[in-house]
Amino acid sequence: xxxxxAVSDLIRGNIDAIILCTLLDGDNxxxxxxxxxxxxxxxxxxxxxxxxxxxxxxLEGQGxxxxxxxxxxxxxxxxxxxxxxSGTVELTEAIDRWIRVxxxxxxxxxxxxxxxx
Amino acid sequence: MNELRxxxxxxxxxKMLTAENIELKEEIYGNLxxxxxxxxxxxxxxxxxxxRTKASMTSIDDMLDEGADDAGAAxxxxxxxxxxxAETTQIPPVAPTQQMPAAAxxxxxxxxxxxxxxxTPSQPAAQPRKKWPIVVGIVAGVLVLLALIAFGMSLLFVGxxxxxxxxxxxxxxxxxxxxxxxxxxxTFDKDGLKLDDGKGSSVEIGSSGIHLxxxxxxxxxxxxxxxxxxxDIADELLTAVVNDPYSDVSSYAGMAxxxxxxxxELVRSLPMGEWVSQVDTTxxxxxxxxxxxxxxxxxDGDSVDAALVYDVAAIMCAVSDVDExxxxxxxxxxxxxxxxxxxxxxxxxxxxxxxxxxxLVSEDGWNTLKVKNMYRxxxxxxxxxxxxxx
Numbered sequence: 347x348x349x350x351x352a353v354s355d356l357i358r359g360n361i362d363a364i365i366l367c368t369l370l371d372g373d374n375x376x377x378x379x380x381x382x383x384x385x386x387x388x389x390x391x392x393x394x395x396x397x398x399x400x401x402x403x404x405l406e407g408q409g410x411x412x413x414x415x416x417x418x419x420x421x422x423x424x425x426x427x428x429x430x431x432s433g434t435v436e437l438t439e440a441i442d443r444w445i446r447v448x449x450x451x452x453x454x455x456x457x458x459x460x461x462x463x
Numbered sequence: 464m465n466e467l468r469x470x471x472x473x474x475x476x477x478k479m480l481t482a483e484n485i486e487l488k489e490e491i492y493g494n495l496x497x498x499x500x501x502x503x504x505x506x507x508x509x510x511x512x513x514x515r516t517k518a519s520m521t522s523i524d525d526m527l528d529e530g531a532d533d534a535g536a537a538x539x540x541x542x543x544x545x546x547x548x549a550e551t552t553q554i555p556p557v558a559p560t561q562q563m564p565a566a567a568x569x570x571x572x573x574x575x576x577x578x579x580x581x582x583t584p585s586q587p588a589a590q591p592r593k594k595w596p597i598v599v600g601i602v603a604g605v606l607v608l609l610a611l612i613a614f615g616m617s618l619l620f621v622g623x624x625x626x627x628x629x630x631x632x633x634x635x636x637x638x639x640x641x642x643x644x645x646x647x648x649x650t651f652d653k654d655g656l657k658l659d660d661g662k663g664s665s666v667e668i669g670s671s672g673i674h675l676x677x678x679x680x681x682x683x684x685x686x687x688x689x690x691x692x693x694x695d696i697a698d699e700l701l702t703a704v705v706n707d708p709y710s711d712v713s714s715y716a717g718m719a720x721x722x723x724x725x726x727x728e729l730v731r732s733l734p735m736g737e738w739v740s741q742v743d744t745t746x747x748x749x750x751x752x753x754x755x756x757x758x759x760x761x762x763d764g765d766s767v768d769a770a771l772v773y774d775v776a777a778i779m780c781a782v783s784d785v786d787e788x789x790x791x792x793x794x795x796x797x798x799x800x801x802x803x804x805x806x807x808x809x810x811x812x813x814x815x816x817x818x819x820x821x822x823l824v825s826e827d828g829w830n831t832l833k834v835k836n837m838y839r840x841x842x843x844x845x846x847x848x849x850x851x852x853x
Contacts, residue, residue: 376494377501395494395520399487403526422493425486 357391361401363440364393366410369429370437375416376402376425402427410436466513467495474523480605481598484527495520618664618675646686661686672826675834682769682838692765701766703734704773709829715781716821720744720751726782733777735770749786749808751778757795767792768847769837775806776832779819790850803852814846 410433416424502512647661655669667674690697715729743752790804
């Protein structure tokens with residue numbers, strides 16, 4: 347279920363917001379975050395693990411998430427992330443931005459396609 | 464699962480060993496393990512699961528660079544909005560009429576979704592500056608470690624690399640600075656085999672066992688076989704301390720403070736014992752008092768300190784219930800100017816890193832006391848500092 351590069355490119359700008367949104371449902375760690383995104387997107391989008399780490403690092407640097415180590419009794423330790431209050435604020439702003447830009451693009455592209463208007 | 468651990472190590476091969484990277488390594492390992500287990504749960508074979516897990520992450524190069532990541536990529540992706548034909552999924556074809564975008568600042572840019580990193584471009588760039596001191600520190604630490612390893616190796620191979628002489632000859636000429644000859648040598652005679660790098664470091668294998676002297680030591684034997692402390696030739700007091708064998712103490716091992724006459728005898732038999740004026744075993748529980756009087760001025764202060772540390776250690780080994788040794792010491796020219804010391808067993812055992820008891824009165828034990836501890840730079844100084852009483 348590989349995502350085409352083109353689609354990935356377009357989604358890329360929203361990766362941070364997507365991760366923040368995933369964490370709204372609850373604290374989580376790397377692999378599970380990726381899984382949830384893949385499932386929520388209906389398999390249409392599978393974020394690359396590298397992108398996830400880069401994004402989490404950025405988000406943490408900006409104070410939008412906090413990390414902590416789990417205490418797994420067996421196997422490897424997992425690093426969990428939690429969305430912060432400012433992260434929640436940022437997410438709402440990001441969604442606003444997305445909707446605004448989405449409309450702009452629709453307006454520009456769909457019209458040329460000979461679409462609705 | 465070890466395979467994954469090794470895989471992660473390989474991913475990080477050649478990368479800086481920063482605290483950040485170490486955490487990242489652990490995190491990646493944790494996530495790869497979760498993925499692997501997930502594949503197994505889905506019914507994949509171990510081999511297949513492993514292969515897919517590895518394939519999910521083939522390099523970490525893109526992650527280690529600050530700023531040169533998706534944020535940057537998104538910014539440059541402006542120029543190539545490749546998704547012309549691609550349906551951007553569930554987007555309602557009807558655009559709302561309100562809110563003309565003229566006022567929106569983002570309009571000027573190409574029609575790509577805004578990137579969050581663009582809003583805060585300085586953030587990623589700030590990280591390297593915070594990282595650098597840590598990176599430099601760790602690199603310095605690694606270099607020091609390597610230097611120590613190299614030194615250790617040179618100590619072992621000193622004969623082979625410097626090509627010293629054999630059969631009973633020391634090259635002692637061309638001495639330059641304070642006694643440390645620069646000529647290395649190998650001597651092999653009735654006393655045993657000795658490798659010396661001419662800089663105060665040597666390995667000696669003989670009837671008394673294996674003996675290491677490190678150039679880093681305060682107390683050491685130079686190439687001529689002269690005992691030195693901190694560059695100076697040792698006086699007779701220090702020589703007595705170095706030479707005092709465990710066997711002199713053995714006969715007193717296992718004593719108690721109550722054995723007053725024995726304890727007295729022991730204290731007087733140890734280095735500096737000639738100047739003992741009083742030995743007091745009647746003090747509070749576990750406290751032994753010793754007074755040294757008229758200790759000759761000619762003895763170096765360092766030698767006196769060495770004697771104190773050695774004597775107290777020896778006493779604590781031999782007399783099991785001594786918890787504290789209180790020392791009064793005065794030198795010959797001013798009998799009323801006394802130094803006071805209190806050596807507690809706790810402090811001594813902490814500094815020596817070993818329990819001081821009868822077991823230590825042996826070849827190995829004395830080696831531990833002297834070579835591994837007392838001869839080391841500043842060891843004696845630190846012990847005496849902690850015992851000084853004002």
